[in-house]
Amino acid sequence: MRALLGNPGFRLLLIGQTLSQLGDRALIIAFGIWAKELTGSDAAAGVAFFFVAFPYLLAPFAGALIDRFSARGVFLVTNLSMAAVMLLTLLVRGPEQIWLLYLVILCYGLSGIVIGPTQATIVATIAREDELADANGLMQTVSGGVRLLAPLVGAGLFTLVGGHVVAMIDALTFVVAALCVLGVRVPARPGRSTAPAGWAAETAQGLRHVFGTPVLRDVVLALGLALLVMGFSQTLIFAIVDQGLHRPAAFVGVLSSVQGAGTIVAGLVTGWFTRRFGDIRLVTAGIAGIAAAALLYLVPHLAGVAAGALLFGAAICWTTAGLITTVQRRTPADLRGRALGTAMGAVSLPQTVSIALGAGLSLVLGYRALLILMIVITTACAGWLAWRVPATTGQAAEEGSLR
Known part of the structure; x- marks a missing residue:
């Protein structure tokens, strides 16, 4: 594990994941509360969580995107795109804009099915095979730490500064994660022996x-x-x-x-x-x-x-x-x-x-x-x-x- 933590690329990926996950999990909590406050409906909060989960039906198609293009490039584009999508939350002012909130949450769910496999693909290219279990274990350790903090951060920030600021903080974490991966040197994959066969x-x-x-x-x-x-x-x-x-x-x-x-x-x-x-x-x-x-x-x-x-x-x-x-x-x-x-x-x-x-x-x-x-x-x-x-x-x- 010491050698793995001495790998600059893995350290950058781990830092980026930590900040991004903290922002993401805090945002999910805040969005559920936000939907409830806008509509007064518990069901509205439940629908918000549904839009996060629904995109997993499309996960295999997201994998094709990762294999067709550079995993590092897909990670960068996805994170920066989500940072831009978060700006839509600034337009949410009342119940009539709840659909915008759902749209952002749906985009967040779609980004999740891309970022997870992309991150695992990058780990497999920058870590040795005998280090993979350590690498994946450390990623889960980070997730556990984030799970401890995120509910307090999400609910606390929403109470103090509101949903718009929480969304902007999450947008910033997407940018930071992209910058971290920008510094990761990912070895080039062998070229395809055949042309892409279609999605x-x-x-x-x-x-x-x-x-x-x-x-x-x-x-x-x-x-x-x-x-x-x-x-x-x-x-x-x-x-x-x-x-x-x-x-x-x-x-x-x-x-x-x-x-x-x-x-x-x-x-x-x-x-x-x-x-x-x-x-x-x-x-x-x-x-x-x-x-x-x-x-x-x-x-x-x-x-x-x-x-x-x-x-x-x-x-x-x-x-x-x-x-x-x-x-x-x-x-x-x-x-x-x-x-x-x-x-x-x-x-x-x-x-x-x-x-x-x-x-x-x-x-x-x-x-x-x-x-x-x-x-x-x-x-x-x-x-x-x-x-x-x-x-x-x-x-x-x-x-x-x-x-």
Whole structure:
């Protein structure tokens, strides 16, 4: 990890990501509050979050954009474009301009499906293969730290200075992220052997690679199914705090901080775990961690629930870093953007759906029943993926054939 942090390009990318994510997450919080204040409707705030999630349906097409052009160039253009889009928020003055707010949020969601895979593609080109797990773990550590700060920053800034200023601060973070990546020296990729085949055909190549490669297919399917219930926790955490711990709703913020701490710690040991057990085992451990966290959430005591939140944060880190590392290592450079876009989109969409599904099911089922459902499904996913990976440990295990 020391050598990785000594890489100037990676340091710049990490700094840019830290500032950009802090601005982005603060903006999402602020936009939800803003939509609520403009319309007086809770549904309006919910629609704002929908526009962030909807673009993940288009993630494979975004991957084709990354592979067709320079990943560094795509990153720069996307960030600078979003900085310009943020200026539209200055026109929002009342409920009649709520559509402008939704337009900006939709553009933000579209930028997310480009920036994530692009960043992972750049990491794969500036870090050695044996450093990828460390690099992805550090990226998740940063995300955990941002998760601790963003709710306070977003809500606090909105209260103090209003949504317009928060949006301008986020625009500035997009510019800073672009400037950081401008200083990153990205090695040129080998030229294409054939002319571009068209967006649909190129996107299909990414889909075929992910779902036609047994290792990648099994990881995406297992993780996608696990995340289809993992999102229940976004709704259930309020019932856990209220009915299980008998504490006020504001205590959810404390558990969110504990979860962020879990992500930070897990990110720091991701590289070690991957070198010892392999990247697919990292994903498996993450899915198993979700099951264990849900089990701890059933304990009606603070210590158990806090331990569950800590483990849940670690599980988020390991599943995300493990998925990205698995795809990076098993994908040719000229296909990496499409493969990452497909894989990340394929698991993000079920997670988004599960948040809405959990909210609906919580109206008819108790939170304990839904936690048990989470435990059963995630345990089955982790067990199946562990069975599919050969018994040997380390990277060699994952390069072997599946059962």
